[in-house]
Amino acid sequence: MSYYIYKNNSSLWERTAQTDTQYFSLPLDVAVGDVIDFMVGDYYYFGNTPLHVTITTPETDPLLLATLGRQPWCHFFGDPVNVVNGNYTYDQTDLSIPTPGKPLQFTRFYNSRDTYAGPLGKGWQHNYNTFLTPNQDNSIAVYYPDGHTFVFTPGGEGYTRPPGCFETLDKNPDGTFTLTCKDQTKYLYNAEGKLARILDKNNNAITLQYDNTLLTAVTEPAGRSLQFTYDQDNHLTQITDPAGRTIVFTYENGNLATVQDLNGGITTYTYTSAGLAAITDPNGHTVAANTYDHQSRVIEQTDGKSNRTIFAYDPDNRKTTITDARGNTTTFYYDEKFRVTTIEHPDGTTNVYTYDDNHNQTSETDQNGHTTTYTYDPMGNQLTKTDPAPFNYVTTTTYDNQNNPTRIVDASGNAVDMTYDTDGNLQTVTRAVYGGVAITSFTYNDFGQVTSITNPNGKTTTITYDQYGNRESITDPLGNKTTYTYDILGRKLTETTPRGNVPGANPADFTWTYTYDENGNVLTVTDPLGHVTTNTYDLKGNRTSVTDPRNNTTTFTYDENDRLSALTNALNQTTTYTYDASGNLASVTDPKGRITTY
Structure with a gap:
């Protein structure tokens, strides 16, 4: 089959495909707003009537882009569907291996309203597929693994984060970027905008390797890796973990079709032109089935028991009406920033919400009319919580510059004080007690793992770890020691009780053993x-x-x-x-x- 693009009656481009589903990129001199003629067959000999197409951009509304994924200010219903924009979201963790820092894991995310098509097909992303791109106005768009996008604008010597975002973006002298999260996790992007490393607050690094544009390996601090394999269309087809277990992906028409898990179970995904239509689990059960409108909003969802939920959108009046399987109707009203302000329940009662400029919820009025209020600092940390009248009890929290809570005072004036080391690890917890204070203290190794806990009575429990960060032993204040062994995936193989760890004992006489299937x-x-x-x-x-x-x-x-x-x-x-x-x-x-x- 031959394909042609004409602009102003001049041939711009032609390709011959082996199949009707082969994809091509448009020529560089086609711009947004251009009207082109798209032809299938031979323009001259077959006399086909051309299809007139106007080139448009993908969805760029920053409010919509920010509400893909599952933002804390968004509301969801069903399996789940964003009640404002109709976006169906889904996530699945295919494997997770503990490490001294962040786990070595692979998680997939789907958004029905995400137009991005990457290594897992349209609408899908994974936890290492975060990247950033510069815009013409010098702003930087950061694409997060769960599908949402935040746009950072130039301001002062750096970048200004958008409302609802509490990360900090910095451009480094070598042209790379660092995105710092509230918990001090750092995402390091190379000059091309690809994720290069993930550092936790203790500088435990997850390192990413690429072959040109394709991610080929992810390695944790102790050297264990996930290996990635692709097909000729650059779709991810296999992940291999340190034990040689595999997750296998297949595709149909560019969409993710099946995922075979570590134990051989197969989950199947089917689609319509608007989005993910059904998920069938390894037992053959349909987990969720979706029907969409032309904007990829879910208008009907059916669960595994054939219970139907209907979604009706009214953006002009900023409301969405949802009817569940029992015929009960719930209406969600929202503001111009896509934040739900009122939920009207089937019995006529309501929940009412207000927000600040950072999308933090500043008040919630329950169905009985009781209002709880909240205040926040610029990083979105909750400073006060005031209970409903007539009591108006107030709980206050203060924080350090790493967003760690340093003091919590309840409504009765009881205070808890916390201190931290320079990496943000909790060092002490102090509470007032009759006649003085009670202090619990903690020490850590270089990886940020707790090595000792000393209680207010001065009694200490000690903990040791193996090279992969697994807890190897615990010794209580009386000297009783429990020991553990693990496989390369961090699964506990043996546990030897204290009686097996005393001099002269045979550990095997006091040891429990465990075996696992491929799914853990x-x-x-x-x-x-x-x-x-x-x-x-x-x-x-x-x-x-x-x-x-x-x-x-x-x-x-x-x-x-x-x-x-x-x-x-x-x-x-x-x-x-x-x-x-x-x-x-x-x-x-x-x-x-x-x-x-x-």
């Missing part, structure tokens, strides 16, 4: 006497049975939404559970048929 679920627990407890799981990771050392088995079954529906004990006595359309527990029926309703 505990398969067996063996006590020091060799007695084994065994667990089984379904493809979703729900525990389906537990068999004790005497071979007594309890089984568990689940509904389409992974909620416990039946429990059968070793005597074959069954307790069943039902749920209402909102997912709340509705009834429990015991083995004698007695029903408790909720």
Whole structure:
């Protein structure tokens, strides 16, 4: 098949594709606002009527871009859907390995209103796929892993953050950038805007490696890595962890189609032109099914039990009406900044919210008319909370320049004081007690892990760690020592109680052992006497049975939404559970048929 673009009757571009779904980039001399003729076939010999197309830009409304993902000032309903912009959001952590600092993990994020198409296909991003780009006005757009975007504008000697953002962006002398979060985590971007490293407050580094534009490896401080593999379309096809386990991704028409987890279970994703239409879990259950309007807003959502929720948007009047599976209608009213100001419930009662310029919630009036108010510092830290009248109790909190709380005073005047080291690790907690003060103190290793805790009575517990940051031993104030071993993924293999750690003891006589499936679920627990407890799981990771050392088995079954529906004990006595359309527990029926309703 041949494809052509004409502008002012002149041929700009042509390509021959092997399939109808092959994608191409537009020529550089096509600009926003241009009207072009797009042709399929041969313009001269087949006489096809051209399709007139006006070039437009992707969504650039900073308010919408800021409310992709799950911002704290946004409200959600269902599985979940942003009640203001109709954006369907979804996230899934495919693996996570503990380290001395940030975990070595991989998390995917989907936003139905995100036009970005990257290594996981349209609408998808992952936790290492954060980047920044300069704009023509010298502002910098930072694209966050969950899909939202914040635009930093030039101001003074640096950049001014937008409302609702509490990160600080700095340009370094070598042209790189540093984004510092409230918790002092730093994201370091190279001169091309790609994420290069992640540093926690103790300078534990997650390092990213690239082959040209593609992320190929992510390495934690002790040297363990995730390896990334791609297809010819630059779609991510496989992640390999330090133990050789793999997560496998497949695609259809450029969309993420399936994900095979570490245990071989497959989750399937299907789409319409507007967005992600359905998610089917490894057990074959549909987790959520969405219907969208032409703006990629969810207008109908169906859960695994076929319960339907309807969304009706009225942006002219700044309200969204949602009807749940039981026919109950809830209306959300919002302001010009996409912040929900009133929720009108089915019974006519309301919740009312107000906000400051940084989108912090400054007051909340509940359905009984009781109002709680809040104040904040410029970094979004809550300074005061005032309870509803007539008591008006006030809780106050102060912070240091790293956003750590240093003093909390409750409504009765009781104070708790905290101090920190230069890295922001908690050193002391001081409380007033009768006749004096009670102080708890902490010490740390170079990785920021607690190595000792001294209680107010001066008694100390000590902790040691292995090279991967796993807790290796705990010794209580009496000298009783418990020890642990782990595999390369940080899963506990053995636990030896204090009696096995005294001189002359045989540790094996006092050791518990553990085994796991590929998803990290505990398969067996063996006590020091060799007695084994065994667990089984379904493809979703729900525990389906537990068999004790005497071979007594309890089984568990689940509904389409992974909620416990039946429990059968070793005597074959069954307790069943039902749920209402909102997912709340509705009834429990015991083995004698007695029903408790909720």
